Amino acid sequence: MTTTLPPYEVHWHPATVSIPAATPTAFTTHYPVRLTDGSVLKLPLRALPGGQQAIALLMSNQTPFPIEDVLAGLMTTQAQALAPQMVAAVPTMGLDYARRVARDLGLPHYAAMGLSRKFWYDEALSEPVVSSTSPDQSKRLYLDPALLDRVAGQTVVLVDDVINTGASALAAIRLLHKAGAHVAGLVVALTEGQAWREALAVLGDGWPDKVHAIGHIPLFEAAPAGGWRALPE
Secondary structure, rough: OOOOOOOOOOOEEOOOOOOOOOOOOOOOEEEEOOOOOOEEEEEEEOOOOOOEEEOOOOOOOHHOOHHHHHHHHHHHHHHHHOOEEEEEEEOOHHHHHHHHHHHHOOOOOOOOOOOOOOOOOOOOHHEEEEEEEEEEEEEHHHHHHHHHHHHHEEEEEEEEEOOOOOOHHHHHHHHHHOOOEEEEEEHHHHHHHHHHHHHHHHHOOOHHHHEEEEEEOOOOOOOOOOOEEEEEO
16 A cells, blocks of 8 residues: 655745744644754654654755755855865765755866666775665665776765765765775765764764754654654754
């Protein structure tokens, strides 16, 4: 039987919009995220399996282009401060943002990592990864050997849409290190929860503080009176 979900609706409002107080039953359909420029991104809330927890969902491949333009512009500002020579992308949702950020920075191209192995790929240029949205699928992250010249010896900024567990980011950073890149930081649209801090801490070098986001979303639990309340962090 097919589960019917409401259409994906994400909204953006300029900085004049105020965020409502976080009460246990305040959030029913959307969660308002304050971005770095003071504007507000309203993300739909989606219940997780079991129905007792929920996430504020940024589906980058379903986001309207005008909203994507806003997010990419703010992410470019974050990346510019790191003075990158190259931008690399975490697949799959990070690809669109990385392309936009690289173009806006005036770079001629970017380096897209992938999850499917082409026949000419080298297993030595790969890392295992488990996605938080596909926890039952063990995958590997690959860098096309043809892209080595773009990242080797370069100051690279990694781009993704959301970081939550940190598993994908950790694999991408390790893979770029294998390729000889200096990874100056990770730029994301949103951080979600705090689990990613522990995951990236294994890299040392203060890596959790090298994550630059334009907004933050908590995790949510079902409220006794209905709706969703943000979990304390």
